Amino acid sequence: MDEKLKQEGLHIVVVGHVDHGKSTVIGRLLYDTDSLPQGAVDKVKRIVRETGKPFEYAYLLDAFEEEQKQGITIDTTQIQFVTKKREYVIIDAPGHKEFLKNMISGAANANAALLLVDAKQGVQEQSKRHGYMLSLLGIEKVYVVVNKMDLVDYSEEVFHKVAEDMKAFLEPLGVKPLRYLPVSGYQGDNIAAKSANMPWYDGPVLLDSLDLLEASKEILDKDLRLPIQDVFKFDDRRIIAGRIEAGKLAVGDEIAIYPSGRRTVIQSIAYWQERDKKERALAGESTGIIVRDEFFNQRGEIITTPGAKAPHVSNRLRASIFWMGRNPLRKGSTYKLKLATQEVEAEVADIVKTIDAANLDSREGAKELRLNDVAEVILSLKEAIAFDVFQEHQATGRFVLVDGYDVAGGGIVIAAEKADEGAGFAFVNGGIRARGDVFDEFYYDIESYNVTKVAAAVKKPYQVGDEIPRRGISYEYPADFDILILRDQVAVSVRQGRIESILPLADYEYSGRPLINGRGFGIKVYKAKELKEMLSVYRELASSHVEPRVKAAFANRYFFLNQYRHLQFYFDYVI
Amino acid sequence: MAMDHLDQLEAESIYILREAYKKLGKLGMLWSIGKDSTVLLWLAKKAFYGHVPFPFIHVDTKHKIPEMIAYRDRVAKELGLDLIVHTNWEAIHAGIGPDKGRLACCKALKTEALRQVVKQHGFDGLIVGVRRDEEGSRSKERVFSERTQDDGWDYTNQPPELWNQFKTDFPKGNHIRVHPILAWSELDIWEYIRRENIPIIDLYFAKNGKRYRSLGCACCTGQIESEADTLDKIIEELKHTKTGERAGRKQDQEDAYAMQKLRKEGYM
Ligand SMILES: Nc1nc2c(ncn2[C@@H]2O[C@H](COP(=O)(O)OP(=O)(O)OP(=O)(O)O)[C@@H](O)[C@H]2O)c(=O)[nH]1
Ligand SMILES: [Mg+2]
Numbered sequence: 001m002d003e004k005l006k007q008e009g010l011h012i013v014v015v016g017h018v019d020h021g022k023s024t025v026i027g028r029l030l031y032d033t034d035s036l037p038q039g040a041v042d043k044v045k046r047i048v049r050e051t052g053k054p055f056e057y058a059y060l061l062d063a064f065e066e067e068q069k070q071g072i073t074i075d076t077t078q079i080q081f082v083t084k085k086r087e088y089v090i091i092d093a094p095g096h097k098e099f100l101k102n103m104i105s106g107a108a109n110a111n112a113a114l115l116l117v118d119a120k121q122g123v124q125e126q127s128k129r130h131g132y133m134l135s136l137l138g139i140e141k142v143y144v145v146v147n148k149m150d151l152v153d154y155s156e157e158v159f160h161k162v163a164e165d166m167k168a169f170l171e172p173l174g175v176k177p178l179r180y181l182p183v184s185g186y187q188g189d190n191i192a193a194k195s196a197n198m199p200w201y202d203g204p205v206l207l208d209s210l211d212l213l214e215a216s217k218e219i220l221d222k223d224l225r226l227p228i229q230d231v232f233k234f235d236d237r238r239i240i241a242g243r244i245e246a247g248k249l250a251v252g253d254e255i256a257i258y259p260s261g262r263r264t265v266i267q268s269i270a271y272w273q274e275r276d277k278k279e280r281a282l283a284g285e286s287t288g289i290i291v292r293d294e295f296f297n298q299r300g301e302i303i304t305t306p307g308a309k310a311p312h313v314s315n316r317l318r319a320s321i322f323w324m325g326r327n328p329l330r331k332g333s334t335y336k337l338k339l340a341t342q343e344v345e346a347e348v349a350d351i352v353k354t355i356d357a358a359n360l361d362s363r364e365g366a367k368e369l370r371l372n373d374v375a376e377v378i379l380s381l382k383e384a385i386a387f388d389v390f391q392e393h394q395a396t397g398r399f400v401l402v403d404g405y406d407v408a409g410g411g412i413v414i415a416a417e418k419a420d421e422g423a424g425f426a427f428v429n430g431g432i433r434a435r436g437d438v439f440d441e442f443y444y445d446i447e448s449y450n451v452t453k454v455a456a457a458v459k460k461p462y463q464v465g466d467e468i469p470r471r472g473i474s475y476e477y478p479a480d481f482d483i484l485i486l487r488d489q490v491a492v493s494v495r496q497g498r499i500e501s502i503l504p505l506a507d508y509e510y511s512g513r514p515l516i517n518g519r520g521f522g523i524k525v526y527k528a529k530e531l532k533e534m535l536s537v538y539r540e541l542a543s544s545h546v547e548p549r550v551k552a553a554f555a556n557r558y559f560f561l562n563q564y565r566h567l568q569f570y571f572d573y574v575i
Numbered sequence: 576m577a578m579d580h581l582d583q584l585e586a587e588s589i590y591i592l593r594e595a596y597k598k599l600g601k602l603g604m605l606w607s608i609g610k611d612s613t614v615l616l617w618l619a620k621k622a623f624y625g626h627v628p629f630p631f632i633h634v635d636t637k638h639k640i641p642e643m644i645a646y647r648d649r650v651a652k653e654l655g656l657d658l659i660v661h662t663n664w665e666a667i668h669a670g671i672g673p674d675k676g677r678l679a680c681c682k683a684l685k686t687e688a689l690r691q692v693v694k695q696h697g698f699d700g701l702i703v704g705v706r707r708d709e710e711g712s713r714s715k716e717r718v719f720s721e722r723t724q725d726d727g728w729d730y731t732n733q734p735p736e737l738w739n740q741f742k743t744d745f746p747k748g749n750h751i752r753v754h755p756i757l758a759w760s761e762l763d764i765w766e767y768i769r770r771e772n773i774p775i776i777d778l779y780f781a782k783n784g785k786r787y788r789s790l791g792c793a794c795c796t797g798q799i800e801s802e803a804d805t806l807d808k809i810i811e812e813l814k815h816t817k818t819g820e821r822a823g824r825k826q827d828q829e830d831a832y833a834m835q836k837l838r839k840e841g842y843m
Contacts, residue, residue: 009580039818047831063711065832066731074731077714078707080760087580089758101735108737217577229590230597234626243590272625273771284578286589288624299597324735338740400740407735407742547600549699
């Protein structure tokens with residue numbers, strides 16, 4: 001095949017209810033197009049011979065012993081597949097409700113989908129839930145494939161009935177299937193070759209239908225979005241590294257960097273091999289740029305071009321989220337939100353409504369989300385970040401939520417909410433603002449074995465003269481102490497339980513009173529000289545790329561985990 | 576001007592490498608000397624503009640094909656790599672070898688040796704050049720795949736991984752296996768080696784009608800019949816072959832789920 005005629009690659013996910021034949025259809029497609037190494041087919045033959053079963057095309061995808069023994073797909077996989085027209089990555093997804101997180105892991109990588117429905121069983125719960133997830137994930141190119149036509153005597157009426165049912169569910173979601181195909185994965189009808197069993201169907205077979213999908217190129221025409229992934233300084237060059245998520249850039253372009261909106265000019269594009277030397281870079285590329293002005297840049301900021309529509313900057317956003325966690329998501333709890341390369345603490349300020357993805361019923365006033373629930377929520381972030389609305393920019397308009405150690409939720413941004421002035425700041429004194437988790441509660445969750453943090457109930461930042469809560473459920477501070485918020489370089493002095501001053505750290509003088517940091521941990525410093533030393537070590541760590549273990553060593557050297565804080569077991573608190 | 580298939584794979588791999596470097600603590604790259612780790616080394620150089628900001632680890636079973644060791648030492652010197660070579664000497668002194676059963680041998684000299692080196696150096700992340708199309712259990716891998724204290728892989732309950740948001744939070748003592756070339760096929764690897772003109776060990780090129788398609792221990796790695804003595808010929812051969820890449824690797828053939836069992840306990 002002529003490489004140059006080939007179209008851009010497509011990632012296609014196959015979804016649908018458990019046992020409706022997703023893995024079988026993919027296996028058959030690969031088998032009929034001779035896309036598998038002989039070894040793979042022989043291996044399946046050997047396994048079915050040993051177990052005395054008929055040949056299972058699904059085993060070509062379901063590689064785990066547990067999957068084959070139970071006849072069910074547990075986890076997603078991807079396989080390359082080539083036609084005359086282009087390259088594909090076909091993604092198999094599990095249909096069982098229990099493995100929805102794996103289905104999502106597969107589908108999130110796709111730009112098109114085959115929604116499979118068993119002709120005999122018709123539309124089932126996961127057919128709908130998966131259809132809903134496709135709409136949420138922004139996958140617009142969808143074919144409905146009615147499988148197992150052999151079990152309904154290749155009946156045209158049954159096909160139309162199933163197709164109609166699926167269409168009726170999808171249309172209100174804004175998912176408009178481009179095609180409906182009747183096939184039998186097991187018998188090979190209408191997979192790679194036209195079936196003699198369904199003369200009433202005059203459309204293209206599955207294989208040819210794939211080639212009729214069009215890859216969208218619009219990502220290149222969008223405004224530039226380059227989230228900063230890292231800043232390298234291996235030699236005398238200072239390289240801002242990241243992947244271009246939308247649009248393009250060129251040497252000499254003026255750029256704006258958000259959230260700050262600061263501007264500079266691209267001086268050059270870094271390269272290692274001569275063949276990679278270039279003046280322009282496009283969406284999809286992992287690039288590195290050198291800019292004219294060396295101000296402090298860091299991971300998470302988003303680069304765009306001035307004049308283009310800028311990303312939103314706010315500390316509140318409205319989103320549709322899906323929950324994949326074993327532990328419920330609770331209103332009022334905080335999670336780590338990861339959006340492009342930004343990470344920020346997010347509190348679930350409100351659960352606006354929950355939607356049952358299998359029947360589209362919606363409900364208001366929920367206090368928590370359980371496994372596989374979908375909801376519209378308001379998230380309040382510890383600090384303002386740059387982001388887009390998903391409809392406009394997918395890569396910078398979607399995020400995951402981390403609960404403890406695992407990604408437990410995913411979401412897409414529906415809208416930016418008005419930034420909450422002062423929210424996200426624990427202390428404010430005119431222009432001096434500082435974050436801090438001093439009054440948040442720390443719990444040890446006996447279900448997940450994780451330490452979790454719950455934001456303090458008071459939402460207004462503290463000002464000079466305010467009384468502070470000296471005692472919480474999991475902390476107790478003395479009457480007189482100083483709070484040093486290192487990341488914002490602010491010092492707060494508390495005397496007799498009231499805030500006496502909020503100053504830039506540079507103007508702070510060691511008072512001899514107990515010191516705590518922005519998270520409520522006691523600082524192991526007892527002399528002005530020791531403080532100076534600690535601050536200079538901190539500055540060094542903050543200004544360069546250091547391993548988390550180095551930061552942990554710093555924390556262990558300088559902070560007490562449990563001088564003022566006393567971790568509590570967490571079982572059920574009232575929101 | 577649009578990106579082609581190899582450009583896309585390269586960009587994705589570089590993104591993954593940079594993510595590992597930024598988000599994981601102590602990081603090392605497993606270097607098996609074969610084509611995949613050679614491509615990985617190349618991608619690392621691209622990702623970090625000629626620098627390689629982490630050490631390379633070679634688990635030496637002392638059963639490797641001798642040319643591999645000579646090549647390893649030469650390349651490490653030429654490129655100035657920070658190379659850690661580790662061998663499970665206790666097992667070798669205890670007489671473990673392929674004659675004691677292939678799986679037992681793999682477990683002791685590779686899995687256990689790897690565990691020792693991870694413990695010794697306290698790695699939080701290990702970059703490994705496995706690919707989905709190699710064999711079944713690898714086809715189901717995540718890009719960032721967690722291993723427990725004792726190297727276990729909880730493969731029936733993997734956490735979600737979406738939108739390039741990888742697993743970067745995990746308890747101390749566990750580590751992450753990072754798989755930057757998971758999406759590449761064997762053919763992609765060779766086409767990339769040709770496109771980028773990457774130097775590669777000559778055991779892959781046919782001599783006297785035979786060549787290696789996959790490199791491992793001398794005792795368990797067979798050669799294939801082949802006349803392919805240039806990159807072009809290897810690529811042409813792969814486009815038409817019907818045998819699997821690891822067909823010459825004897826440990827895979829022990830039982831239908833041999834690799835899954837080995838990898839569940841920490842094998843790469
Ligand atoms: N008669 C008939 N059986 C089929 C057809 N397609 C699949 N099957 C059978 O249906 C069963 C389930 O098929 P799979 O391919 O494993 O289904 P799946 O949708 O991948 O299932 P999960 O991944 O577990 O959700 C297997 O026993 C297949 O042989 C078909 O077209 N006709
Ligand atoms: Mg399946």
